[in-house]
Amino acid sequence: MRSYRSLFRTPEFTPFLLxxxxxxxxxxxGGLALGTLVFxxxxxxxxxxxxxxxxxxxxxxxxxxxxxxxxxxxxxxxLCGLSxxxxxxxxxxxxxxxxxxxxxAVLLAQGLVSALGGGVRGGLLNEILSRDGYVLGRSVYxxxxxxxxxxxxxxxxxxxxxxxxxxCLLLAAALYVLSALATRLGLTARxxxxxxxxxxxxxxxxxxxxxxxxxxxxxxxxxxxxxxxxVGGDSLYVAYAPEAAGTLYAFGALGMFLGDMxxxxxxxxxxxPRLATPLRLLLAAPYLFFVLQPGVVLSVVAxxxxxxxxxxxxxxxxxxxxxTTDELTGQALGLHATGMTAFxxxxxxxxxxxAQLTSPAAxxxxxxxxxxxxxxxxxxxxxxxxxxxAETLVMPPPPSNSKCR
Numbered sequence: 001m002r003s004y005r006s007l008f009r010t011p012e013f014t015p016f017l018l019x020x021x022x023x024x025x026x027x028x029x030g031g032l033a034l035g036t037l038v039f040x041x042x043x044x045x046x047x048x049x050x051x052x053x054x055x056x057x058x059x060x061x062x063x064x065x066x067x068x069x070x071x072x073x074x075x076x077x078x079l080c081g082l083s084x085x086x087x088x089x090x091x092x093x094x095x096x097x098x099x100x101x102x103x104x105a106v107l108l109a110q111g112l113v114s115a116l117g118g119g120v121r122g123g124l125l126n127e128i129l130s131r132d133g134y135v136l137g138r139s140v141y142x143x144x145x146x147x148x149x150x151x152x153x154x155x156x157x158x159x160x161x162x163x164x165x166x167x168c169l170l171l172a173a174a175l176y177v178l179s180a181l182a183t184r185l186g187l188t189a190r191x192x193x194x195x196x197x198x199x200x201x202x203x204x205x206x207x208x209x210x211x212x213x214x215x216x217x218x219x220x221x222x223x224x225x226x227x228x229x230x231v232g233g234d235s236l237y238v239a240y241a242p243e244a245a246g247t248l249y250a251f252g253a254l255g256m257f258l259g260d261m262x263x264x265x266x267x268x269x270x271x272x273p274r275l276a277t278p279l280r281l282l283l284a285a286p287y288l289f290f291v292l293q294p295g296v297v298l299s300v301v302a303x304x305x306x307x308x309x310x311x312x313x314x315x316x317x318x319x320x321x322x323x324t325t326d327e328l329t330g331q332a333l334g335l336h337a338t339g340m341t342a343f344x345x346x347x348x349x350x351x352x353x354x355a356q357l358t359s360p361a362a363x364x365x366x367x368x369x370x371x372x373x374x375x376x377x378x379x380x381x382x383x384x385x386x387x388x389x390a391e392t393l394v395m396p397p398p399p400s401n402s403k404c405r
Contacts, residue, residue: 004265007136012128015186017144020121022179023083024145028152029159030090030172032246034103035238037165042100045239045360046352049232050345051103059345062115063338068203070119071194071330075127078120079183085113087176094169111345118341119334123193126321126329135272135318139264142314146257150250157246194327206331210324214385219320222378223313223336224343226280226371230306232347233287233367240360244296251300255307263311276315280375283309287368293361313340 008014039048069078089110093103129137159168210216234252237245259279267275286306294302317336324332347367354363 004136004140007129007133007140010129010133010137012187013137015182016125016128017141019079019083019179019182019186020141021144021148022175022182023086023117024148025152026086026090026172026175026179028149028249029156029168029175030093032153032156032249033160033165033168033172034093035235035245036160037169038100038103039238039242040165045236045355046349047100048238049235049348049352049355051107059111059115059338060342062112063203063207063335063342065200065203066112066115067119067331067334067338068206069116070123070334071327072192072197072202073116073120074190074192075120075124076183076187076189078116079124079187080180082113082117082120083176083180083183086110087173087180090169090173090176094166094173096166111341114341115338116334118337119330119332122333122337123330124187124190126326126333127190127193134321135269135314136264138317139260139311139314142260142311143257143264146253146255146260149253150257153246153249153253157250160246193330203331206328207335210328210332210335213323216320216323218378218382218385219316219323220336220339222276222280222375222382223316223320224339225378226283226375227310227313227340228343228345228347229350229367229371229374230283230287230347231344232349232351233364234303235348236351236355236360236364239355240290240364241296241299244299247296248299248303251304252307255304256310259308259311260314262308263314272315272318276312276319277375277379279309279312279315281309281372282306283312284368284371284375287364290361290368291365293359 034051035048038051039045042048089106092098092106125137125141126134156168159171211220234249237248241248263272263275263279283306286302289302290299317333320332320336321329351363351367354366358366
């Protein structure tokens with residue numbers, strides 16, 4: 001499947017995207033509104049960053065205890081339930097006078113159940129599309145996320161000049177309800193992909209299987225760590241340029257959109273594996289420029305160029321799927337989503353702490369340098385693993401009189 005026409009002719013692909021778009025818009029507008037609300041209330045870059053990205057840390061617990069449900073529960077019912085739960089959470093966060101500790105308690109609960117979202121959507125996309133259409137379909141999925149972020153952050157920034165952050169949180173709640181309706185009316189009721197009841201033990205067993213392979217481990221770490229460090233730096237936009245944070249987020253989404261479009265549609269399959277490391281380096285390198293504390297225009301250029309590198313995740317997801325059996329795709333992608341968001345939360349906490357000790361510009365630069373270091377280390381480990389596998393393949397068989405254990 002190499003054309004958008006054939007992709008959008010696939011049954012259920014369009015309603016799947018529409019339901020996801022409503023969720024993405026709700027997350028974007030709600031996240032910016034909440035970060036602004038917390039920053040205005042506390043004046044703390046750390047708390048503002050954690051309010052936007054810290055809830056993703058809670059997904060570690062959700063991934064450890066709940067993730068087996070991504071393959072063992074009916075996907076349509078699960079997606080509807082998650083959207084409605086998030087709508088309730090946004091409505092609670094909009095309550096006047098809610099103390100900061102209560103805000104973070106709500107975000108903790110939201111993060112726990114959201115661990116299922118990435119897995120069930122990834123597994124459902126894998127069911128809707130054929131194997132040869134996954135990369136193109138996932139690129140469109142990511143492009144939609146980029147466009148929605150771009151429009152959502154721009155609209156969110158404009159709305160925050162006209163409305164209060166609490167009013168924007170209520171708008172996010174309405175978008176979550178819209179997503180639940182689109183899911184219920186547009187998607188077919190499917191049975192779970194795997195048999196058995198979801199449980200903590202089933203989650204742990206499957207996670208252990210997924211983590212047992214070194215190539216899969218390297219794919220997961222490549223998806224999680226460099227990305228998480230950069231998103232941690234991105235969480236400081238509100239503190240770095242309070243009046244232009246929405247603009248920076250919007251142009252970052254534009255860069256992500258362009259990268260996913262180029263990789264999904266233009267790059268031949270044979271070339272994709274060689275681009276993963278260069279794209280991860282591109283994701284971080286322009287942020288080194290922030291050490292000079294550039295103005296808004298130059299910051300926008302750096303953010304846009306760097307965000308093209310987010311397309312590396314598309315290539316690493318393809319690698320992960322090639323290493324995973326069909327019945328485990330939901331939990332495999334759920335583990336990816338959980339780990340990715342957890343490391344983004346860790347990155348936000350780390351970046352916020354560095355900003356408290358130094359400055360937002362210095363913290364963004366340090367996070368970029370750390371991301372480059374991790375990418376180069378993972379690339380070296382990947383070459384070592386490939387070399388070891390090649391040596392194993394050419395190793396001569398043992399003599400016929402030898403004993404093998």
